[in-house]
Amino acid sequence: MNINLSDRVLRLPPYLFGKINQIKLELRRQGNDVIDLGMGNPDKGAPSEVVEKTKEVLDDPKTHHYSRSKGIPQLLREVSKYVEKKYDLHLDPESEILATIGSKEGISHLSLALLGPGDSVLVPAPSFPIHIWSAIIAGANVITVPLGETHEAFLEKLFSTYEMLWPKPKMILLNFPHNPSAAVVDPKFFEEVVRFALKHEIIVINDFAYADITFDDYKAPSFLTVPNAKKVGVEFITMSKSFSMAGWRIGFCLGNPQIIKALEKIKGYYDYGIFAPVQIGSIIALRDHWETMPDHYASIYQARRDVLVEGLNKIGWKIEKPKATMFTWAPIPEAYQKVGSMRFAQFLLYEADVCVSPGIGFGKEGEGFLRIAMVENEERIRQAVRQIKKAMNNTSPDQVLEKYSDQFTD
Numbered sequence: 001m002n003i004n005l006s007d008r009v010l011r012l013p014p015y016l017f018g019k020i021n022q023i024k025l026e027l028r029r030q031g032n033d034v035i036d037l038g039m040g041n042p043d044k045g046a047p048s049e050v051v052e053k054t055k056e057v058l059d060d061p062k063t064h065h066y067s068r069s070k071g072i073p074q075l076l077r078e079v080s081k082y083v084e085k086k087y088d089l090h091l092d093p094e095s096e097i098l099a100t101i102g103s104k105e106g107i108s109h110l111s112l113a114l115l116g117p118g119d120s121v122l123v124p125a126p127s128f129p130i131h132i133w134s135a136i137i138a139g140a141n142v143i144t145v146p147l148g149e150t151h152e153a154f155l156e157k158l159f160s161t162y163e164m165l166w167p168k169p170k171m172i173l174l175n176f177p178h179n180p181s182a183a184v185v186d187p188k189f190f191e192e193v194v195r196f197a198l199k200h201e202i203i204v205i206n207d208f209a210y211a212d213i214t215f216d217d218y219k220a221p222s223f224l225t226v227p228n229a230k231k232v233g234v235e236f237i238t239m240s241k242s243f244s245m246a247g248w249r250i251g252f253c254l255g256n257p258q259i260i261k262a263l264e265k266i267k268g269y270y271d272y273g274i275f276a277p278v279q280i281g282s283i284i285a286l287r288d289h290w291e292t293m294p295d296h297y298a299s300i301y302q303a304r305r306d307v308l309v310e311g312l313n314k315i316g317w318k319i320e321k322p323k324a325t326m327f328t329w330a331p332i333p334e335a336y337q338k339v340g341s342m343r344f345a346q347f348l349l350y351e352a353d354v355c356v357s358p359g360i361g362f363g364k365e366g367e368g369f370l371r372i373a374m375v376e377n378e379e380r381i382r383q384a385v386r387q388i389k390k391a392m393n394n395t396s397p398d399q400v401l402e403k404y405s406d407q408f409t410d
């Protein structure tokens with residue numbers, strides 16, 4: 001029988017990183033030791049006390065029941081204390097905080113709660129895929145705004161795009177520090193956004209996944225700390241990167257009570273809450289490790305960043321050090337620019353045994369770049385640089401152009 005899929009699913013394009021992943025798996029099956037700097041999947045584990053507490057409560061069958069969709073009250077209270085200690089934010093645990101199955105799930109369901117056919121959203125480009133596709137799945141339109149060179153230029157473009165459009169976009173979905181470009185902003189940026197959003201009554205969402213993964217002297221501002229931000233929007237934080245708990249699937253939506261209530265309502269239909277031991281483990285992380293663990297993980301990524309960027313610069317691939325996130329957003333080396341990001345990523349995979357994400361996977365504004373995730377240790381990153389150097393010495397841009405295709409899927 002032929003299964004007829006919904007238009008919603010048919011509208012989704014093939015998974016852009018599919019081909020790269022498929023080649024990586026094939027090469028590994030053939031015994032190649034591929035250094036995987038592709039996906040932003042943290043390679044460390046949660047703090048050990050978090051793991052111990054989680055194991056302990058697992059023995060209690062009560063934790064095996066359905067949990068509370070919005071998060072257990074003790075956890076929501078702990079999140080409230082956490083953001084107060086960290087950002088001097090005062091949020092009511094029951095009406096201004098909601099637990100999500102990671103921020104990806106939260107953003108997806110929030111799009112379903114807030115958007116529908118006829119609505120549109122402004123999103124910076126290049127873009128993390130769910131920032132685009134959550135709105136599309138909800139039936140809304142997406143208008144991308146190129147990030148540009150500076151955040152002042154981006155703001156100007158964002159506001160002028162809004163002014164030009166009719167009907168007016170309903171929402172702005174931001175993500176600073178930004179994936180994939182690692183772009184960062186200062187508090188003044190969010191002040192301008194809130195001022196504009198209040199004036200035009202636009203909802204603002206900030207995906208703050210990389211809140212703590214910041215380097216050198218840079219500290220990422222929370223959108224919610226700007227006066228009146230809570231009137232216009234919400235911010236998502238996650239345990240995935242700050243506490244290296246990506247597989248645990250837990251994050252939080254914070255801010256505007258009306259938006260939180262809408263998300264709570266839709267989630268009430270879809271899920272029965274996060275597994276209780278995960279919520280209890282998260283309480284321990286937020287209560288006992290908030291001051292140390294996020295900085296500890298950030299320092300690991302910073303050391304890797306230094307090895308990667310300094311190593312690539314030494315072999316003549318000029319890249320700037322990112323100030324935040326677990327990614328380096330690298331322009332394709334000058335001589336190879338003409339081959340494009342899809343071919344260059346395949347070349348690195350086949351000829352250097354190094355897996356990276358092609359920029360085009362994040363939209364056309366990502367073309368000309370590669371996203372290198374710093375998710376292997378310093379020794380492996382040094383090895384990756386050596387292998388890249390050797391591959392570039394052995395293969396000219398014309399040979400890369402000839403050997404590889406720029407297609408996403410077979």
Ligand SMILES: Cc1ncc(COP(=O)(O)O)c(C=O)c1O
Pocket residue numbers: 040101102103104105128175178179207209237238239240246249250251
């Ligand atoms: C910008 C951004 N938002 C959200 C996520 C997903 O986070 P979570 O694990 O909380 O769903 C990621 C993961 O890589 C991300 O880079």
